[in-house]
Amino acid sequence: MAVVTxxxxxxxxxxxxxxxxxxxxxxxSLELQKSGxxxxxxxxxxxxxxxxxxxxxxxxxxxxxxIITGGLGPTDDDxxxxxxAEVLKKKLIFVEDAYKNIVSRFKKRxxxxxxxxxxxxxxPESAIYLKNNWGTASAFIVEKNDKAIISLPGPPREMIPMFxxxxxxxxxxxxxxxxxxxxxxxxxxxxxxxxxxxxxRDIIKKYxxxxxxxxxxxxxxxxxxxxxxxxxxxxxxxTKTSKQINRVEKEIEKLLGENIYGYDDETLEMVVGxxxxxxxxxxxxxESCTGxxxxxxxxxxxxxxxxxxxxxxxxxxESKMQDLGVKEETIKKYGAVSKETAIEMAxxxxxxxxxxxxxSTTGIAGPxxxxxxxxxxxxxxxxxxxxxxxxxxxxFLGERTYIKLQTAKTALDLVRRYLLxxxx
Numbered sequence: 001m002a003v004v005t006x007x008x009x010x011x012x013x014x015x016x017x018x019x020x021x022x023x024x025x026x027x028x029s030l031e032l033q034k035s036g037x038x039x040x041x042x043x044x045x046x047x048x049x050x051x052x053x054x055x056x057x058x059x060x061x062x063x064x065x066x067i068i069t070g071g072l073g074p075t076d077d078d079x080x081x082x083x084x085a086e087v088l089k090k091k092l093i094f095v096e097d098a099y100k101n102i103v104s105r106f107k108k109r110x111x112x113x114x115x116x117x118x119x120x121x122x123x124p125e126s127a128i129y130l131k132n133n134w135g136t137a138s139a140f141i142v143e144k145n146d147k148a149i150i151s152l153p154g155p156p157r158e159m160i161p162m163f164x165x166x167x168x169x170x171x172x173x174x175x176x177x178x179x180x181x182x183x184x185x186x187x188x189x190x191x192x193x194x195x196x197x198x199x200x201r202d203i204i205k206k207y208x209x210x211x212x213x214x215x216x217x218x219x220x221x222x223x224x225x226x227x228x229x230x231x232x233x234x235x236x237x238x239t240k241t242s243k244q245i246n247r248v249e250k251e252i253e254k255l256l257g258e259n260i261y262g263y264d265d266e267t268l269e270m271v272v273g274x275x276x277x278x279x280x281x282x283x284x285x286x287e288s289c290t291g292x293x294x295x296x297x298x299x300x301x302x303x304x305x306x307x308x309x310x311x312x313x314x315x316x317x318e319s320k321m322q323d324l325g326v327k328e329e330t331i332k333k334y335g336a337v338s339k340e341t342a343i344e345m346a347x348x349x350x351x352x353x354x355x356x357x358x359x360s361t362t363g364i365a366g367p368x369x370x371x372x373x374x375x376x377x378x379x380x381x382x383x384x385x386x387x388x389x390x391x392x393x394x395x396f397l398g399e400r401t402y403i404k405l406q407t408a409k410t411a412l413d414l415v416r417r418y419l420l421x422x423x424x
Contacts, residue, residue: 004175006032006039007063009055011070011080012154013046024069024159031163033183033226035171037065047077056087056149064147065175067167070154072137074116080151081140085124088144092122095129098138105136130166134158141170148174184245186223186252187262189413193221199255207248219396219406220268223252258422261413268412269297269304275419276307283415284353285311286324286345286360288336289379293408294359310353314345320362324348337362339380339391346382347389357385357418359411365403379407381414383424390414390424 008029010022025042032039041063045055052071059066071080085092099121106113123129123140130139130152137153139162150167152159188196193216200223204212213224225248253260262271276283285295285308295311298304312323317336320326325348326341334340342362350358363379370376377397383390392414396406418424 004037004065005063006037006065006067007041007043007059008039009043009045009059009066009068010154011045011047011052011068013048013077015044015070016046023156024154027156027160028067028069028163030183031168032067032171035168035175037171037175047071047079049079049083052079052083053087056083060087060144060147060149065150065171066148067150067152069152069159072120072139072151072153074114074120074136081119081122081124084142084149084151088124088142088149090124090126090142093125095121095123095138097131098123098129101131101133101138102136128170130162132158132162133165134161139166141166143174182227182242182245184225184249185264186225186249186260187220187266187268188223188256188259189220189261189268189409191221191256191259192216196221196223196256200252203248203251203255207244210244210248218402219409225249258417258420261416267300268409268416269301272412272416272419273298273301273304273307275416277303279419281356281419282307282309282353284309284349284355284358285411286349286358286382287311287313288315288320288345288361289363289365290361290404290408290411291315293404294361294411297408297412309355310349312349312352320345324352335374337364337374337378337380339393342380342382343384343389343391344382346384350384350386357383357415359383359415361407361411363403363407365400365407367400377403379403379410381411383414383418385418390418392424 008025010025014020015022022044029039043055045052068080071078081092102117102120103113117136120136120138123138124142127140127142132139132153135153135158137158139152141148141150152162193214196214209227211226215222215224225245227244261268287294292311292313298308314320314323317331321328324345326344330340330344342360345360345362346358349360360382361379364370364374364376366376377395379394379396381392394410396403414424
C-alpha cells in the first residue's frame with residue numbers, strides 16, 4: 001500500500017464541550033508521521049450513538065486507518081465498543097483474559113469491582129485484544145478488508161503506553177509504507193507568524209520537496225520542516241534527509257538569528273538553564289504581574305536548583321518596598337509599573353539573593369487597571385547583573401492569562417538574549 005489515508009477520532013462529550021483538551025490527536029499525529037503516515041482528518045465526537053456511527057461510517061469510506069480514542073469505560077456513555085461492532089456487523093464477545101485483568105487491578109487497589117466494569121472485557125468478534133496494563137479499558141484492533149480500526153482508551157496515561165507497546169508494531173506490519181516522514185521543529189520568539197512567512201518565502205519556494213508549517217502559540221512561533229523519504233535504502237535516505245534538513249536549517253538560521261531559541265523538544269526554560277549552567281551563573285526572579293510564573297517555568301527543568309536561587313512574588317507596593325528595597329519615593333513618583341520600579345526590583349532581588357543576575361516584571365495584566373498612559377498589557381522588565389542594569393518595555397495584547405504567559409516567556413527570552421551577548 002503506497003499511500004495510507006489515516007483518520008483520528010477523539011470521542012467524549014467532555015472534549016466537545018471544551019472541558020478537557022484533545023491532546024490525544026496531537027500525540028497520535030506526531031507518532032503516525034514517524035511511520036510514514038500523515039493523518040488527513042481529525043474528528044471530535046461526543047458521546048452520542050448516532051453521531052459516532054455516522055462519523056465511523058464516513059471514516060471507513062475515506063480512510064484506510066482509523067484510530068479512535070475514548071469511550072471504552074464502564075459507564076452508560078461509553079459506547080465505542082458497541083458502535084464499532086454494530087457498524088462492522090460484528091457481535092461483541094467476552095474475553096476472559098481481559099476480565100481477569102480488570103478484576104486483578106481492582107484487587108491490587110483493595111477495592112471491590114463494580115459489576116458494570118465487566119462490560120470492559122467485551123470486544124468485537126475477530127478483533128485483536130490489546131491487554132491494558134495501565135488501566136481497565138480493553139483496547140482492540142479490528143480489520144475490515146484493507147482497513148483497520150484501532151480503539152484505544154481515552155486517558156493519555158493509558159493510551160500513550162498502549163500505542164507504543166502494541167500499535168507501532170502493528171502499523172509496521174499492516175501498513176508497510178515505502179516512505180518515512182522526517183520533521184524538525186525550529187522554535188522562534190520575538191517575531192510574528194506573518195513576518196516569519198515573509199522572511200522565509202524564498203526558502204519555501206526554493207525547496208519544493210520540503211514542507212513548511214507555522215504554529216503560533218502563546219508568544220512564540222514554531223517552524224515545522226518536514227520531508228518524505230523513500231525507505232528503499234534507509235541508511236542512505238536518512239543521511240540524505242539529514243543533510244537536506246540541515247541545509248534548510250542553516251539558511252533559516254542566517255535569516256532569523258537571535259529569534260531562534262531552540263529545536264525539537266527544547267523549551268525556552270531549558271535553553272536558559274543550559275546557558276546559566278555553562279556560564280556558571282545564578283539567577284533570582286522578582287515578579288509582580290506574573291505572580292511566580294517565571295520561577296515556575298524555570299523550576300520545571302530538572303537540575304534548576306544549580307542556578308535558580310530564589311524567587312520573590314511582590315504583588316503589592318508594600319512587598320516591593322519591604323522585600324526588595326524598592327524606594328517609596330520611586331513608586332510615588334513613577335508608579336509601580338515603571339522603568340524605575342522594574343530596575344529597583346531586579347537590583348534588590350539580585351542583592352538580597354546574592355545571585356549573578358535577576359529578572360523582574362511589573363505590569364498591568366488586566367482586564368482593569370489600565371489608563372491612557374499605562375494601558376492594560378503594559379509590562380516593564382528589569383534585568384540586573386553585577387555591573388549592568390537594564391529596563392525593557394513591552395506592550396502585550398489579549399486577556400489576563402495570555403498577557404501573563406507572554407510576559408513570562410519574554411522575561412526568559414531577555415535572559416537568553418543577554419547571556420548570548422545580544423543587545424536588549
